[in-house]
Amino acid sequence: MPSDLAPLSVLVVEDDPAARDLLILAITQLGWQATAVGTAHDAIRAATEAMPHLILLDIGLPDASGLEVLRAVRRSSATPVVVLSATSDDDAKVALLDAGADDYLVKPIGLPELQARLRAHARRLDAEQRADDELEIRRDGIEIDLLRRRVLRDGQEIRLTPTEWSLLRTLARHANRPVSSDELWQLVWGREFGDAKLNVRVHILHLRRKIEPAPHAPVLLVNVPGVGYMLQVP
Ligand code: CA
DSSP: OOOOSOOOOOEEEEEEEHHHHHHHHHHHHOOOOEEOSSHHHHHHHHHTTTTTSSEEEEOOOSSHHHHHHHHHHHHOOOOOOEESOOOOHHHHHHHHHHHHOOEEEESOOOOHHHHHHHHHHHHHHHHHHHHTTTEEETTTTTTEETTTTEEETEEEEEEEHHHHHHHHHHHHHTTTTTHHHHHHHHHHHSSSSSOOOHHHHHHHHHHHHHSSSTTTSSSSSSEEEEEEEEEOOO
């Protein structure tokens, strides 16, 4: 039964061929797109390069724990991660949710339940994307299209890193309102500790070079003295 929701691209991280086939079937039956990898190494690379909407992550992988994949993904993106584990152990579950997992499923999981959970995540993403859609930003030849996840400069697509994209999207969601470095550090990187001001500043400078008409005199990504940064839009 195809879903009436916008099709999602899902990254499947599972080393067991039978389990992987079931996950792919669940996704393709919904009319969505699945990309599958079987190692932690490939998972981290695919999460960055393919920019999936959702990640289904098995915890028992041959080269590293799925927990390490989760932590690596969370360093640069807020993509929802649904963890699949063979254990229902509470401590393990808490550790995964603390590390940034959005949902936790205990294997074996049947097709109907899996699809119900996938649809629930899709509905939530759909609602977020609709909110994003209203935030299409155009100014001085720059076009930020949050729904299609792209930035154009004079009609040419600009490539952003996942972190730059996440930073821009976070500022866009707070458009015309200042956001502090600490808040950005928390929202984009998920960190509470570390040099928020320095790290955020470095990424703001990179982003300005890509999207500002004149990076030394920013009109989009402006400083708000004593507060932080703001995406200034008409
Ligand atoms: Ca496994």
